[in-house]
Amino acid sequence: MSKEVSTRQAILELLKKKKELSVSGLKKHLDITEMAVRKHLVKLEGEHLISSRTVRQPMGRPVIFYSLTNEGEKIFPNSYDKIAVEILRDIQESMGTDAIDKLFENRENRMRKKYVRRIYDEDTLKEKVKDLVDVQNESGYMAEYIDTKNDEEFSFAQYNCPIIAIADRYDKPCECELKLFKEVLGTDQVERVECIAKGGKSCKYLVKEK
Structure with missing residues (x-):
């Protein structure tokens, strides 16, 4: 991957995670000059992958903030679309809500087999959370471990939901x-404090010891 492509992708991923950033805000996360950031932004805006808005400041020049457009959102992994939702709706109408619940429970069981091979009972809770973040990243969730500076409380966020069309x-x-996370982390003290399907910027979880 060329540096230009990787920087372009990094900008898109930052806007996916942070939702909105200025040029200086992007520069803090990238090893390039503000001029280089601006060149990438011009290209991305020309491709309709990002949009901008100007915010006036109490002092000094207005600041331009950039965010992903609907087209920009579509470049991130999304395993299900409207067709999948329509199929589920048909199943619900013909076989009832229990059939839908069973489908998701079967999916959970399949995922559990994958997770237990990567997350070990003997590990500390912090290690388990970090391993969970790695597994979620591999599945396209754009997960990130958040350092809470607390040895008894851990947090992570998922900035992309591959099944958002269904979760909506x-x-x-x-x-x-949530049930799966509790099982693989070995604690009932797992709380979802933010959810993309409910209008949040991410699916954010708070994890504590038993």
Whole structure:
């Protein structure tokens, strides 16, 4: 991957995570000059992947903030689309809500087999959370471990939801995910404090010891 492509991707991922950043805000995360950041932004805006808005400041020049457009959001992994939702709706209408719940429970069981091979009971809770973040990243969730500076409380966020089209309509996928996290982390003290499907910027979790 060329440096130009990797920088372009880094900018898109930063805007996905932070939702909105200025040129100086982007520069803090990138090893390039503000001029180089601006060149990438001009290209991305020309491709309709990002948009900008100007915010006036009490003092000094107005600041331009950039964010992803709907087209920009579409470049990130999204395993399900409207067709999948329509199929689920048909199943629900013909077989009932229990059939939908069973589908998500089966998915949870398949995922559990993958997670238990990567997250070990003998590890500390912090290690388990970090391993979970790695597994979620491999599945396209754009997960990030958040350092809480607390040895008894841990946090992580997921900035992309590959099943957002389904999670917007059904609560069961989010319920299954939370249940799965509790099982693989070995604690019931797992709380979802923010959810993309409910309008949040990320799916953010807070994890504590038993």
